Amino acid sequence: MARLKILFRDRDLLIIHKPSGMKTYRDEKGETGLSAFDVLKKQFAEATIHPVHRLDRGTDGLLIFALRPDVANLLQKLFREEKVKKTYWALVWGDPPARAEWKKPLPDKESGASQRALTKFFTRGRYETEAATEGEPGLAFSWIECEPKTGRFHQIRRHAAEAGYPLVGDPDYATDEQKKAAKVFGMNRIALSSVRLEFMHPTLRKPVLVETYPETTFGKILKELESTD
Secondary structure, three states: OOOOEEEEEOOOEEEEEEOOOOOOOOOOOOOOOOOHHHHHHHHOOOOOOEEOOOOOOOOEEEEEEEOOHHHHHHHHHHHHOOOOEEEEEEEEEOOOOOEEEEOOOEEOOOOOOEEOOOEEEEEEEEEEOOOOOOOOOOOEEEEEEEEEOOOOOOHHHHHHHHOOOOEOOOOOOOOHHHHHHHHHHOOOOOOEEEEEEEEEOOOOOOEEEEEOOOOHHHHHHHHHHHHHO
């Protein structure tokens, strides 16, 4: 069985890098495929593992698990109170503002009720794909850094799409043209990664800062973009 990359561990919690394509945990009966929760239970058979929050299957990056139920409750409280600073990198279609925030309320996945939602972001770089036909322009895309203050279902993806900047590789919110154009990136995933978490440790009362870098093809693309700036 594959092992997950552990970026932080102490007596109370684990922070891992979840790969794209893996669910945080299986939440429906009959689901197949190993989740990050399943792998960690095998990887740390001597410990009890408790999910704290989740990442979409297609998103890679930082994910916290608690090693005690009381710690899981304390961490979930920090998320609810917006005391965990979450930073994501994404590639989006178009040319968004240099810095702005998206605050349109989003409907709840289950009830459909409107929920407060806030995503702050700034644009790290602006680029253009190679033209499909010689003499024609490529498609504009941008690298943005997002800080979602709330944690709604598909929040970054929905906010970006609502603003007219769907994520590269997004199968749900991008246009058909954008889905087709995404093939130039050679990625079979959404261009979204959780790269930084900052919070006050719930029991030790000391700051925790953990960072990572997007994996595989997405990470390589970002490194190439950095080298062209």
